[in-house]
Amino acid sequence: MAMVRMRHGDGVLNPPRTATGIGQVFHALRARKPRRAPDLPGEPRWRSEYVAAEFTGPRLRLQEFGYASRELGRAFGRIDDTALVGPFRMLTEEGLDCLAEVCDRLEPAAGDSGFAAARRLRGADLMSPFLNNMIRDRTFLLACSRLVGVPLIPHPLRIPTAQINYCEGQGRPDIVRWRRDGMDYVFTVQLSGSDEYEGGHFTYFQGRAAEFEDVREDDPRIREAPRGERGAALFLHGSRVFHAVTPVTKGRRVTLVISLFCPYFAGRDSNTFWQLAGDDGALATLPGWVRLKWPVRDAAMDFSMRAASPVITWEDLC
Template sequence: MTQTALAKPLDFPTGRPHGFAPLENEPQFDAQRHLQIEMPDEILPLSALGYSDAEIAECPTPFGVTSIFRVLSDEGAACLLDVARQLEQFTTSNARIARNVRGAVYRSKFLRDLCQSPELTAAISKICGTPLLPHTLPHQLGHLNYNPLEVGENVDKWHVDTLRIDFVMFVTDPKSVEGGEFQYYKGTKAEVAALKADGKPLDPEKIVSPAMPGPGYAVVQQGNMVVHRAKGLTAPGERITMVNGYVPQDIEFPDFSRFDQLYLVDPKDVAASEYTRHMKWMARERIDAQLEGFEFSEDTAKMAEEFESLSALMLETAKELRNAGTATVEHFGD
């Protein structure tokens, strides 16, 4: 990959969507004090989940999922818990999740600075083996999941994510509650879809429940390839997790935004506007890379292909926008 193929970061929007007032009293993020990043002991490739070489070639990295590793210091974990508790009043629900807060990075500067931390982004890039940027859709930064009010109801159903790379981090102490495990399936999403279509349960031998030692610990995954879920609590308690998303910095890679899904769970004006902004950024970065790599040539076929690629990107974006609201929320059930 050449340097010109790497996209420049997209600045966070200067304004807020209607109704997203900022928190009035929150800590100030300090990477020196609040981060305590440790590398995971194990990194499982997609091939270990059963994906073929052809399927892996369509991904920005062969990386699959990590073992548990530390992200936050004790002070950082305490600050994030304070912020998450303040944000709980803004929970919404959808067909997959009973209580979650999305777009909290518009409300909380602490959360925004944490999710966009260069130190954290560099660490996640190293783990995944490819350059990453904090997700250019703000609603994919700092997504917070809260346990349902009904004991026993799963926090989230079996699913794959609407983004490529993300980490799942416990905000509350997982040892302080009964149940609430994060789980992933050591198989492919096609395997899970086939089992569900046939009315068969997932193979229990392939369900992995990593032991989280405390708050501020996380798992990184290629979320659109790793099938995972969050179990419900078996007794009353408090369970909060944070999911932070990233995009590949390689701008030639096909977009994976799943706007069709985001439009169903986020405010419609915000989802459409963020998606449009993201795709314009991607188109701009591709054009800039081509301009920076300008050279004299007679290869008109290659020149035409570059314009066709840009045209296809824009036409697909327009198609997604026109089809907004026609999909259904996707998941594999409990």
């Protein structure tokens, strides 16, 4: 993912130096010790009834970020134009309690990254039946799809599909890591109440991604999303919107990040191989990457099979 740091010296948000060329290759090939999944006896069981009755919240469209109509995906008379929605309630209170318990119990498997401020666990759905069933539940996927306006399934790249971030009070509150994601459809669920931590504000640049270079910290297009309480969710078109979370300066903030995928816009997927390999290593990334780029005849069916997901079609959104 592209990342930048806020520098108060000149007020310009400049990208840091990152590995390129052979250095980038070595970074992606670095050895990775497999993490042992924590023992989760008696894990709560996922139920479709945990999906909130209605997903709704404040909405911004990509046109409001300066994107032209010709830049947006179109299929079956629909336009892929949702930029940001939220905060909204994704789960019932009981479902949220179960999710928070699962994420707390998975924390021992989380690790540090050289470029992410939070400790994190990628591929969390591979360790938890609750998370696996949640993000592959048809009721859940239909609600997400109708919120965004396009058919969505779990991302076929299994490792980035579900990530839990565990962020605790940090130093250097002046450093803000800006980025845009390779994932196009990103849902973040906040599992900590705002009274449990300080900082941790979600900010975004309300402009085209190509315009972010040389943006100053006092640019009026830098906005802050409404701050939600425990259980608040936010949808972001991650590859189109530069965004950041300000450092947590006190307390603990836990979030679940779910990356979904629209089979009909697979050709527009924003991930690059080296971007993914930088997170997960080249050997772990290659099989999923090859499957993602393999030609398909029936987008909905083929990609759903790859993601072990129910099929969601445009007709389901009606």
